[in-house]
Amino acid sequence: MCFCKNPETKKPYRKGACPKYKKPGHAQWYGRYDAPSTGGKRRQPRIGPFRTRAEAEAAVRAEILRTSLGGMPCAYKVTVNEYVQDWLVRNKPRLAPTSFEDYERIINNLLVPALGHLQLVKLLPHHLRALYRVLGSQSVVANELVPTVTERLAPARAHHGARKLKGTWQYPLSAKRIHKVHAVISSVLTEACDRGLLVNNPATHAGLPAVVKEPPLVWTQARIEAWRETGEKPAKVMVWTPEQCASFLRHLAATRERYVALYQLAMTRGLRSGELLNLRWTDIDLTAPGSFTIRGTKTPRSRRTIHLGQANVVALGHWRRSQRRERDNSALPWTHSGLVFTDQCGRQVSRHTLRERFIHLTGEAGLPPIRFHDLRHCAASLALASGIDLKIISETLGHSSHSFTADFYTNVMPHNDRQAAEAVFALLDHTPAGHDDARPRPSGQQ
Structure with missing residues (x-):
């Protein structure tokens, strides 16, 4: 609700009746705080918008705490998409070509469509958990985040059984592949923490599916x-x-x-x-x-x-x-x-x-x-x-x-322990069943 008044009645508009209500940022709350100065200049970053005053005040308190712990000011302006694209450019020289292609495929086809619209500092563990749940199932209906992630990933999803080529994916992804996706996301967010954009890494408590090792x-x-x-x-x-x-x-x-x-x-x-x-x-x-x-x-x-x-x-x-x-x-x-x-x-x-x-x-x-x-x-x-x-x-x-x-x-070789098995029978002095002398006969029995 905004505080604009009707010029004719001089009274505040009812909720949603203001002609400016649909304009971006109108009738929403913003916050400012004193960030660490650079070069002696005062810095008051603006954060928002928020739906309520309480949300804005909570965000300001969280931002003051984050910057006091060494976080970088103005992080609210950086979206997940903007940061990961910059990360790809900066890290391409150190990655092998095949590794970079895989990182790029995971980021552009999974992370960005699902969560790229979020501000980086607002990315939380439950966002990643929702992403991994969608990747691990062909059709998931759970908390309110999962349908949203499913809808955002729809253009990048392929029908079941499709070949996993650049831009397409076979669903559901295996637990091992989801761990790979998580490793890429965790690497990106760890660097964000090192650069002061984040204080805590949301990938630390993302809740991954268990990987069952299949021996040959x-x-x-x-x-x-x-x-x-x-x-x-x-x-x-x-x-x-x-x-x-x-x-x-x-x-x-x-x-x-x-x-x-x-x-x-x-x-x-x-x-x-x-x-x-x-x-x-x-x-x-x-x-x-x-x-x-x-x-x-x-x-x-x-x-x-x-x-x-x-x-x-x-x-x-x-x-x-x-x-x-x-x-x-x-x-x-x-x-x-x-x-x-x-x-x-x-x-x-x-x-x-x-x-x-x-x-x-x-x-x-x-x-x-x-x-x-x-x-x-x-x-x-x-x-x-x-x-x-x-x-x-x-x-x-x-x-x-x-x-x-x-x-x-x-x-892997079921016959490797054959000698050990025969050695056990030799120690027991036992003849395999099926032979005439398979079991010792009682005395006097013919």
């Missing part, structure tokens, strides 16, 4: 038969047996697959797709026994130097000669990228091309499906089956800790 399962014969009947994989992460791995490599050799060295290196040394596609010839030593250096894509432990093995040295040597022939005979301009694995023009192979080609080759070989990243798990399972120490496997894979390797691969 092996494609046993029973699981293959069940998959052929139902078409459903037993688990998201599946691993081939050593026999299935060998069958895949034989198929690559028989069909003269272009990237046979790449798939073999992934299966035997456990490189991530990003590590493979960014590998350079200057990082490889093909002198027996051969080694290569990974510059690292995730953690400091991912930067490592590991051995190739003689078979990989031979495969990479063949590939290098083939790549040079392509360069010399190419009718198109050749890109001198220095990368190990390139297309026919010397350009970097895209992850999408690599994964789609792998799916095609798996079907051709008549093997049960696994993801390209699961070749990394195959490398771990082959190493475990060979009796290699778990610490060495962890260092080869570049895991952040040895305990993660132990926890994740405890059941």
Whole structure:
């Protein structure tokens, strides 16, 4: 309600009757406070608008407290959208290209449409909780914030089952992906706290869904038969047996697959797709026994130097000669990228091309499906089956800790503990049931 008077009656207008009522800021409350001076000049930032005087007074008290704790004055003028766009520009040089693309996609397709209109200092934990609830479900009806967030995200949402491309998302997002979204938002807000725009980080108490780690399962014969009947994989992460791995490599050799060295290196040394596609010839030593250096894509432990093995040295040597022939005979301009694995023009192979080609080759070989990243798990399972120490496997894979390797691969090879099981029966001096002498007979019984 405003305090304007009717010029004819000289009386205040009734609520909503003022002709200026619909103008922005009219009939609303604003506040001013004395902020820390700069250069001896008095500063009185204006904050608002607010619907009631009580809201304005509470905001002024909160702002005085925030600035007294080191917060930056005039923060009410900065919206979430304005700050995150500035954050992207400032942090682009320090981020890897793929990481920046993911950050940009999360910010522009999720954070900005849902919460970008809010002033940064008014962003609270319950706003983020509402966002994560919407992302974790196809259709959520809960507190008053959730429908609003759902409506704002509608243009960026894709139908269930759609491919997760730039600008589109498959819903509901997994708990792991929501944790990634939260990590990006938390990084942005942490910097806002460091710069004095915020006193407390609202991402600290956002309430994230629990992530259930799915350990890999092996494609046993029973699981293959069940998959052929139902078409459903037993688990998201599946691993081939050593026999299935060998069958895949034989198929690559028989069909003269272009990237046979790449798939073999992934299966035997456990490189991530990003590590493979960014590998350079200057990082490889093909002198027996051969080694290569990974510059690292995730953690400091991912930067490592590991051995190739003689078979990989031979495969990479063949590939290098083939790549040079392509360069010399190419009718198109050749890109001198220095990368190990390139297309026919010397350009970097895209992850999408690599994964789609792998799916095609798996079907051709008549093997049960696994993801390209699961070749990394195959490398771990082959190493475990060979009796290699778990610490060495962890260092080869570049895991952040040895305990993660132990926890994740405890059941990846169901036959690893066969000797232990037989040793238990030997200790008990017990013959398996089904044999004639399965149980000791009472004395006198024939």
